[in-house]
Amino acid sequence: xxxPQQLRQQLDQVYDQMALxxxxxxxxxxxxxxxFALLLEFLEMVxxxxxxxxxxxxxxxxxxxxxxxxxxxxxxxxxGKDGIDLEGIAEWFYSGQPRKVEIALQVDIFPSNxxxxxxxxxxxxxxxxxxxxxxxxxxxxxxxxxxxxxxSWAKYRRDTFEMPKEMTGSIMEIIERIKK
Numbered sequence: 001x002x003x004p005q006q007l008r009q010q011l012d013q014v015y016d017q018m019a020l021x022x023x024x025x026x027x028x029x030x031x032x033x034x035x036f037a038l039l040l041e042f043l044e045m046v047x048x049x050x051x052x053x054x055x056x057x058x059x060x061x062x063x064x065x066x067x068x069x070x071x072x073x074x075x076x077x078x079x080g081k082d083g084i085d086l087e088g089i090a091e092w093f094y095s096g097q098p099r100k101v102e103i104a105l106q107v108d109i110f111p112s113n114x115x116x117x118x119x120x121x122x123x124x125x126x127x128x129x130x131x132x133x134x135x136x137x138x139x140x141x142x143x144x145x146x147x148x149x150x151x152s153w154a155k156y157r158r159d160t161f162e163m164p165k166e167m168t169g170s171i172m173e174i175i176e177r178i179k180k
Contacts, residue, residue: 002045008058010042015059018066025134029069039070043083051083056103064099068106075108093121098129105135115147 002010017035021028046054052071059067074084092104093111104111111121122143126136 004058007042007045007054010038010045011055011058014038014042014070015062015066018069020063020065025138027063027065029066031069031073036073039073043074046083048083049085052085052088056100064102065106068103071103071107093125096128098132101125101129102132102135105132105139110139110143110146115143115150118143119147 014035017032017038019030019032021030043051051074055067055070071084071089075086086109089104089107090109090111092100095101105125111118119140122136122140126133
C-alpha cells in the first residue's frame with residue numbers, strides 16, 4: 001500500500017490536470033488530456049471500497065466542484081463505479097459538515113429516490129447552510145424537472161389506460177358474473 005504522501009502526490013497530479021472555468025454559480029471543470037490516465041493510476045493505488053473517503057480526505061484545499069467532478073467521472077465510467085460509494089455520498093446531504101454537503105450538492109445524485117423527499121432535504125440544507133443556496137437552487141431545478149416529468153407520465157398513463165365511463169358498468173357486470 002502506498003504511503004499517504006504518495007497518494008496525495010498522485011491525486012495532486014490529477015487535480016493539476018483540471019481547471020475551473022466560469023463564474024461562481026456557473027463554474028465548470030475542464031479535464032486536461034492526461035487527467036483520466038492519472039486518475040486510473042490513483043485508483044490502482046487505493047482499495048476500491050475506500051476510494052471515496054480517501055479522495056475526500058486528501059482534498060481539503062481543493063474546490064468542492066473539483067472533488068464532485070472527480071466523483072462524477074468515476075460514477076459514470078465503467079471502471080470507476082465500483083470505487084465510489086454512492087450511498088455514502090448520498091448520506092452527506094444529511095451531514096452537518098458544510099464541505100460534504102457542498103460536494104454532495106454537485107455530484108450527479110439526488111438526496112433521495114423520492115423527489116418530494118429531495119425537495120424537503122434541499123430546503124433543510126438551504127436553511128442550515130445559506131451560503132450553499134446557489135447550489136440548492138440548481139439541484140432544486142433538477143428535482144422540479146424530474147417531478148414534472150413524473151407527473152406528465154402519470155397523466156399520460158391515466159389518460160391512455162383509463163376506461164371510458166360508459167364501459168365501466170358493463171365491465172363490472174361481467175366481472176361480477178365471473179366471480180359467481
